[in-house]
Amino acid sequence: MLERWEPNxxxxxxxHPDYFVAGLPxxxxxxxxxxxxxxxxxxxxxxxxxxxxxxxxxxxxxxxLPVARQRKPGLQTVEYPWLVTGYIGxxxxxxxxxxxxxxxxxxxxxxxxxxxxSNAFSLGQWVPNPIVPAGFSEWSIPIDQLGPEGKxxxxxxxxxxxxxxxxxxxxxxHKTTLETTAGYGPDYMDYIQILVKNWKAAGFEAELKLKEYxxxxxxxxxxxxxxxxxxxxxSYSEPDSYIARPYTPGSPINILGVDDARLNELIxxxxxxxxxxxxxxxxxxxQRHISEQGxxxxxxxxxxxxxxxxxxxxxxxxxxxxxxxxxxAAWLDK
Amino acid sequence: MRLYVLRRxxxxxxxxxxxxxxxxxxxxxxxxxVVQLMLDEKAYGTDLDxxxxxxxxxxxxxxxxxxxxxxxxRGDLGESLWTRQPVLTELARRLPITLTLGVMALxxxxxxxxxxxxxxxxRQDGLADFIARSGAILGLSVxxxxxxxxxxxxxxxxxxxxxxxxxxxxxxDPATYLGQFVLPATILGIASAAAIMRLTRAQLLEVLRQxxxxxxxxxxxxxxxxxxxxxxxxxxxxxxxxxxxxIAQITxxxxxxxxxxxxxxxxxFLLDAITQRDYPVIQGVNLVIVVTIVAANLAVDLLYAxxxxxxxx
Numbered sequence: 001m002l003e004r005w006e007p008n009x010x011x012x013x014x015x016h017p018d019y020f021v022a023g024l025p026x027x028x029x030x031x032x033x034x035x036x037x038x039x040x041x042x043x044x045x046x047x048x049x050x051x052x053x054x055x056x057x058x059x060x061x062x063x064x065l066p067v068a069r070q071r072k073p074g075l076q077t078v079e080y081p082w083l084v085t086g087y088i089g090x091x092x093x094x095x096x097x098x099x100x101x102x103x104x105x106x107x108x109x110x111x112x113x114x115x116x117x118s119n120a121f122s123l124g125q126w127v128p129n130p131i132v133p134a135g136f137s138e139w140s141i142p143i144d145q146l147g148p149e150g151k152x153x154x155x156x157x158x159x160x161x162x163x164x165x166x167x168x169x170x171x172x173x174h175k176t177t178l179e180t181t182a183g184y185g186p187d188y189m190d191y192i193q194i195l196v197k198n199w200k201a202a203g204f205e206a207e208l209k210l211k212e213y214x215x216x217x218x219x220x221x222x223x224x225x226x227x228x229x230x231x232x233x234x235s236y237s238e239p240d241s242y243i244a245r246p247y248t249p250g251s252p253i254n255i256l257g258v259d260d261a262r263l264n265e266l267i268x269x270x271x272x273x274x275x276x277x278x279x280x281x282x283x284x285x286x287q288r289h290i291s292e293q294g295x296x297x298x299x300x301x302x303x304x305x306x307x308x309x310x311x312x313x314x315x316x317x318x319x320x321x322x323x324x325x326x327x328x329a330a331w332l333d334k
Numbered sequence: 335m336r337l338y339v340l341r342r343x344x345x346x347x348x349x350x351x352x353x354x355x356x357x358x359x360x361x362x363x364x365x366x367x368v369v370q371l372m373l374d375e376k377a378y379g380t381d382l383d384x385x386x387x388x389x390x391x392x393x394x395x396x397x398x399x400x401x402x403x404x405x406x407x408r409g410d411l412g413e414s415l416w417t418r419q420p421v422l423t424e425l426a427r428r429l430p431i432t433l434t435l436g437v438m439a440l441x442x443x444x445x446x447x448x449x450x451x452x453x454x455x456x457r458q459d460g461l462a463d464f465i466a467r468s469g470a471i472l473g474l475s476v477x478x479x480x481x482x483x484x485x486x487x488x489x490x491x492x493x494x495x496x497x498x499x500x501x502x503x504x505x506x507d508p509a510t511y512l513g514q515f516v517l518p519a520t521i522l523g524i525a526s527a528a529a530i531m532r533l534t535r536a537q538l539l540e541v542l543r544q545x546x547x548x549x550x551x552x553x554x555x556x557x558x559x560x561x562x563x564x565x566x567x568x569x570x571x572x573x574x575x576x577x578x579x580x581i582a583q584i585t586x587x588x589x590x591x592x593x594x595x596x597x598x599x600x601x602x603f604l605l606d607a608i609t610q611r612d613y614p615v616i617q618g619v620n621l622v623i624v625v626t627i628v629a630a631n632l633a634v635d636l637l638y639a640x641x642x643x644x645x646x647x
Contacts, residue, residue, distance in 0.1 A: 007417055008606045009501075009598045033500075037594045039483040043490035049500075067491050214609040215366035222370065 008034050013324075026314075026331035030324070038185070046071045051332065053307040055121075057082070057317050060307045061187075063120040074310030081127045081135040083235040083319055085299040086191060087246075088178075089255045090228045100294045101168040107153035107297025109161035109202035115191050115300065122302030128154050129299035130287045132242045135319055139239035139280060141287040150291030153298050161202035173203035179220050180230040183213025192230060223255040233299075235320040243267055243286050247295060256295060263289055335639065342635070346628050354406065357620035358399050361613050368415055368611035389415055402617065411621070412614035414607075421618035424603065429622065430504070432588055432599035435522065438515050439584045440577070442523030443530050448573070450527075451534025456561055458539060466531065473528030478587055481521045482594045501598055518595045522587050526580040533576055537569035567641050574641065578634035582627050 004012040011032040015025055033050070035041045041054035042064055053060035053068070060068050060077075069075050088106065090097040097103060116126035127134040130150070134140045143154055152160075165171065178196065182189055196206050206228060211220055220229050236242055244267050245251055249259045263286060270282035290296050306317040311334035318325050369385045386392040390401070405412060411421035454466040490496040497517045502510040541547065542565055550560045589601035600619050607615035 006598065008602065009596075033596070035596050037483075037596075039487045040496075040594055040596060043486045043496040046490040047494055047496035049496070071491070071494050211365065212609075214371060214611055215364060218366040218368070218371035218611070 003029070010034060019328075021328075025328045027327065030327055032323075051309045051312050053305075056084075057304070057319070058306045058308060058323075059121065059304045061120040062123040062125070062305060065305060065307070068307060072309060075307055076310060076312070076315075077305050077307045078316060079125070079303055079305050080317075080319060081133070082121075082301040082304045083133045083135045085129045085133050085233050085301050086188075086195075086230065087233050087296065087299065088195075088228060088230045089223075089225070091223075091255070092257050094227070096168060096170060096174060099168040101164045102170065102174075103294030103297060104149060104153060105161040105164035105168070105202060106199065106204065107294065108155065108157050108164065109199050109204060110195060110298050111156040111198050112154070112298060112300040113156070114198070115194050116302060118190055118194065119302055120187050121304055125303035126300050127303060129301055131246075131290050131296040131299070132239050132283065132287055133233075133299070133301050135301055136239060136242075139283050141284040145284065145288075147288050147292045149294075150288060153291060153294075156198075158198070158202050161204075165203055170203065173205060175205045175207070176227045177209050178206035178228045178230055179209045179211055179216075179225040181211050181213045181216035181220070183216060184232055188232070195230070221255070222252050225255075229255070237320055237322075239283050240267075240271060243283070243290065244271075247290065258295055260289070260293065260295075263293075335636075339632070339636070342632050346632075349628065350624065353624040354403060354617075354621060355399070357617050357624070358402060361608070361611065361616040362395065364608070364611065366611055368613065371611055372416070402614075406621065411618035414615050415612050416610055421614050424615070425600065425618060425622060428598060428600045428603050431597060432585075432592070432601060434512070435515055435519055435588055435591070435597065435599060436581070436584050438512075438519035439523035439526065439588075440581065442520050443526035443580060443584075444577070446523070447527035447530030448534050448570075451531040451573075452538060452561060452566065454531065454535040455538035455542065456557065463535075466535075470528040470531045473524045478521050478525060479590050479594060481524065482518070482591060485517060485521065486594065497595075501596065515597075518591045518597060522584055522591050525587070526584060529580065530573055530576065533573050534569060537572055538565060541565045541569045571638060571641055574634055574637050578631045581630045581634075585623055585627065 001014060001016045002011065003014040004010070011034075013030040013032070015028050019025060033044075035044065035054070038054075044050055045052075045054045045060075046068065052058040055061065059082075065077075092098060112126065112128060113124075116122040117124045119126075128143050129135075130141050130143065130146060132140040143151065146153075162171075165174065178192075180192055192208065196208060199206055209226070216231070219225075221231055233242070236245075243263075245253055246256070247254060247258045247260070247263055248267060249264070266282055266286040266289065270279050270286065273279040273282060308315055311332050313331050313333050315326055315330040369382050369389070369391065373381055373385065383392070390398065393401075402412060409422070411425070413420055414424070450466050450469075454463045457463050486496055497514075502514060504511040538561070542561075544565075547560060547565055550564050555564075588599065589605055591597070592599045592601040593605060600622070604616065604619045606612070607619065
């Protein structure tokens with residue numbers, strides 16, 4: 001239970017004496033320290049001030065993993081695909097995004113392998129995502145089961161992107177603006193730079209407009225942007241959120257302005273289906289449709305490494321925001 | 335002197351009024367709606383308008399400004415929009431921390447900059463001068479945040495040690511409290527020390543060429559007496575002026591240093607408030623910073639009279 005909270009500094013949790021499961025939690029307490037600077041976070045962990053790796057979901061950047069292993073003998077790690085994935089936004093009512101060929105061209109001009117080769121969290125270890133991330137393996141559609149256009153989206157090809165743009169009447173190129181934020185960190189900005197560079201090679205020139213983080217998450221993600229935006233899809237704990245939140249008419253984050261009768265029906269149907277296999281089929285159909293229509297082109301997630309010190313026992317990460325769930329049954333052996 | 339101080343305080347009033355207008359207006363020019371930020375996607379129906387009314391953000395801006403000014407005059411800096419805690423309470427907790435950091439950084443800049451500047455001037459074009467000038471260039475050109483990251487990260491990688499840790503309050507252990515500021519204050523003070531070193535050197539070289547100094551040498555006075563007693567005071571007057579400017583620079587630099595070293599001072603507090611569009615906090619902290627700098631510059635002006643007996647107010 002929360003014992004003490006210093007806003008933006010620290011949260012201290014102490015063992016609940018009457019926890020509903022007898023004998024748990026094992027640990028006497030947990031301290032969550034807020035540290036904004038990635039270098040000082042890493043330094044604190046290497047110096048033994050923290051028991052878990054310093055990034056989101058107790059992840060250590062692969063770039064830092066060798067030095068972490070060197071400094072922490074017996075370091076425990078697990079590797080898995082993150083649920084966090086990038087997305088781009090625009091308005092379907094605006095030119096040239098009305099044309100599905102333009103939307104497909106943007107996907108064809110996106111080199112996920114280049115993005116994830118250079119990303120410090122992945123260093124080439126990654127998985128491609130449809131709208132429901134591959135990390136959600138029970139519900140995410142395998143890429144080879146997408147429709148014909150959906151599968152092609154994942155084949156990076158600048159010539160193909162140019163051809164699609166030419167067919168859409170943008171043979172001489174197109175200039176636009178792309179709003180995003182540097183608040184997600186330098187690794188995210190590397191991804192954006194690679195994205196924009198490859199789009200430019202295809203003739204789609206997006207001028208970057210960086211917004212301060214607070215402004216971005218209080219306005220841009222709700223549709224207040226000029227022409228295009230880019231951001232990160234958060235981790236959701238169930239698949240409905242990945243398709244309903246961005247694509248249901250009237251949803252605050254339906255920034256594309258999607259009002260697709262077929263998709264509306266699929267969203268409604270999967271919500272009303274309790275039987276898992278049937279619901280999975282409906283969700284797969286929804287993902288296929290979203291991909292064919294170019295509402296969501298391509299995405300990818302890094303295969304991240306969660307790490308914790310040798311003396312932490314009976315621990316494993318949850319793929320999402322639930323930091324405390326696994327700590328209930330963890331203990332320190334030192 | 336008393337009249338001078340009173341006059342300066344009276345002149346400060348319109349400056350502070352202009353400052354209050356600026357600190358009030360600037361945050362509201364930032365794009366992004368604080369109420370939208372708070373409610374995120376969870377707002378339904380009239381939730382946004384209801385929250386704006388509750389926080390008083392639906393009133394005309396001029397009314398909000400007047401109300402805030404009135405409460406400031408009564409010593410009330412308002413409440414945080416997010417935590418609903420009085421801004422003054424939070425400031426009372428954090429300001430001493432930032433002041434400690436700032437004073438120590440200033441001490442570093444003076445205690446390092448002035449002696450090295452003197453040495454450099456007295457040993458002009460010698461090895462000591464060369465090393466001092468090179469060091470000053472380095473101190474000025476390497477940003478404080480780079481120095482801080484290097485100082486934090488490299489020892490952790492090489493030796494498994496970092497200067498960071500849980501912040502210790504003064505009440506818990508005064509020695510540890512002060513000790514934890516040594517490294518951040520040094521890094522924060524380095525750029526100022528470099529600037530002060532260069533200015534001290536330049537000013538002292540000029541003063542040492544004066545006729546009265548030549549007379550002092552001719553009288554057979556020792557180097558220590560000529561430099562420290564007869565020359566340094568005159569050389570320090572422009573340095574004191576720059577010191578006043580350095581106070582503002584150190585205040586600005588403390589935001590980054592506090593973030594990197596996880597020091598819970600006003601700098602970090604302000605940074606969070608800006609990200610969260612916490613207007614009362616932004617206004618309160620900025621106002622305190624402005625008042626501090628105005629007071630510091632007044633102190634600097636009064637210091638002139640101490641250094642130069644010809645200056646009388």
